[in-house]
Amino acid sequence: MSEADDARLVRETLGGNLRAFEALIDRYQKPVYNVAYRITGDAADAEDVAQSAFLKAFERLRSFNPKFKFFSWLYRITINEALNTEKKRHHHDVLDESAFAGQGTEEHVDRDGLVQRCIQRLTPDYRAVVVLRHFEDLSYEEIGKTLGLPVKTVKSRLFSARTILRKLLTQEGLTLE
Amino acid sequence: MNTKQLTDLIQQELDGVLSPQEELRLREMVAKDAAAAELRRNLVAVSRTLATVDRKEVPPSLKPSIMRALEARASVPQQRGASLSVPIASFFRSLSPRGAFAGGLVAGLVLALIAFVALVPFPLEETDLVGTMRLTESVPVMTPIARVPVMAEGLAGSLTLESSGKFQMATVVLSTGDAEHSAILSYPADEVRLAAVRPEGAGSVPVTAGGGRIELEHQSQTTLELFFDVRQDASAPLRLIVRTADGVEHETEIAFAPPAPH
Numbered sequence: 001m002s003e004a005d006d007a008r009l010v011r012e013t014l015g016g017n018l019r020a021f022e023a024l025i026d027r028y029q030k031p032v033y034n035v036a037y038r039i040t041g042d043a044a045d046a047e048d049v050a051q052s053a054f055l056k057a058f059e060r061l062r063s064f065n066p067k068f069k070f071f072s073w074l075y076r077i078t079i080n081e082a083l084n085t086e087k088k089r090h091h092h093d094v095l096d097e098s099a100f101a102g103q104g105t106e107e108h109v110d111r112d113g114l115v116q117r118c119i120q121r122l123t124p125d126y127r128a129v130v131v132l133r134h135f136e137d138l139s140y141e142e143i144g145k146t147l148g149l150p151v152k153t154v155k156s157r158l159f160s161a162r163t164i165l166r167k168l169l170t171q172e173g174l175t176l177e
Numbered sequence: 178m179n180t181k182q183l184t185d186l187i188q189q190e191l192d193g194v195l196s197p198q199e200e201l202r203l204r205e206m207v208a209k210d211a212a213a214a215e216l217r218r219n220l221v222a223v224s225r226t227l228a229t230v231d232r233k234e235v236p237p238s239l240k241p242s243i244m245r246a247l248e249a250r251a252s253v254p255q256q257r258g259a260s261l262s263v264p265i266a267s268f269f270r271s272l273s274p275r276g277a278f279a280g281g282l283v284a285g286l287v288l289a290l291i292a293f294v295a296l297v298p299f300p301l302e303e304t305d306l307v308g309t310m311r312l313t314e315s316v317p318v319m320t321p322i323a324r325v326p327v328m329a330e331g332l333a334g335s336l337t338l339e340s341s342g343k344f345q346m347a348t349v350v351l352s353t354g355d356a357e358h359s360a361i362l363s364y365p366a367d368e369v370r371l372a373a374v375r376p377e378g379a380g381s382v383p384v385t386a387g388g389g390r391i392e393l394e395h396q397s398q399t400t401l402e403l404f405f406d407v408r409q410d411a412s413a414p415l416r417l418i419v420r421t422a423d424g425v426e427h428e429t430e431i432a433f434a435p436p437a438p439h
Contacts, residue, residue: 029239
């Protein structure tokens with residue numbers, strides 16, 4: 001997916017072509033949904049957040065500056081939506097120890113759940129950088145643009161987040177590879 | 178051991194942006210220092226663990242639900258890009274001559290409110306403001322219609338409201354010579370932040386809708402009062418543009434019935 005294509009689709013959407021926005025949804029629904037899921041830790045919340053993020057992006061499309069990357073802008077909306085949703089529902093306060101139980105019997109499913117639980121325990125600032133770096137493979141610069149942070153801050157947050165995650169994962173009894 | 182340099186190198190290694198020289202330097206550091214080696218091992222382990230986590234599949238219902246919502250919006254033109262929730266045009270058209278009396282009453286109340294607002298300190302913090310309050314230069318607020326200078330152009334003024342405050346409601350008052358008509362506009366509370374009013378292009382663009390003025394009352398719900406003096410023979414709608422904090426312009430048209438001849 002190229003930035004030029006995104007810019008063209010944005011222009012066409014602004015010109016009234018709803019199908020152009022549909023193409024943007026096709027491109028970005030998976031990363032947007034996954035970012036939302038990793039931030040909220042809940043599939044239903046993630047779907048709501050993803051829907052809301054796309055609708056807000058559509059409403060605010062006129063304010064999108066084509067000098068920037070569309071996906072950075074979209075991720076930013078998604079992360080804000082996800083953090084707001086999570087805040088409202090106080091997931092981080094009421095995380096039930098059984099929340100990840102019964103998600104499956106296969107080893108990797110349990111492991112996925114435990115990793116997600118550790119991600120949930122990170123502060124929102126740390127969670128956002130971890131999700132964008134490790135799940136969306138964004139560069140430091142792209143993370144910085146998405147979150148409105150200097151690269152230096154991205155690096156330091158990422159280092160702290162990884163260090164904390166290591167402790168949390170060990171506490172959860174995960175054998176790190 | 179230079180911790181900063183070490184952590185930078187480890188992170189660069191994890192993120193695949195390590196040059197051969199830097200790789201060599203990192204190897205030397207971890208070979209000489211057990212703590213450095215352990216730090217590297219731990220961070221690499223975290224990174225690998227995260228890499229094993231599956232990406233979630235998107236629920237099949239996601240895209241159709243977004244498209245349905247978008248198509249529903251597209252089919253209601255006045256809601257496009259606008260958060261204003263009151264059908265203003267139909268409100269004003271529905272006013273009967275008796276409405277003039279009620280309108281006059283409203284105008285009186287509004288004037289009282291202006292006087293009240295003028296006497297109390299400006300309620301918003303300076304930092305809330307993104308601009309200054311300005312009036313159009315030629316038409317005084319609340320001037321009776323007969324004394325509004327007649328402009329050559331049609332009524333196509335626009336008012337841009339810069340955003341920043343914490344507004345949830347707006348009362349628009351239109352003066353049509355024989356009465357003041359008002360309507361309340363409501364906005365999503367967390368989206369509209371407004372603190373200043375600027376009649377766009379006054380002086381160069383024909384702001385023939387007359388004067389615009391803002392009065393603010395900061396209570397549990399802040400109320401924004403907009404006053405427009407309008408031409409008696411105007412038939413074109415007035416465009417109201419609200420720019421919210423996210424930079425989006427919400428536009429709506431305010432149409433109204435011309436006042437009955439005296």
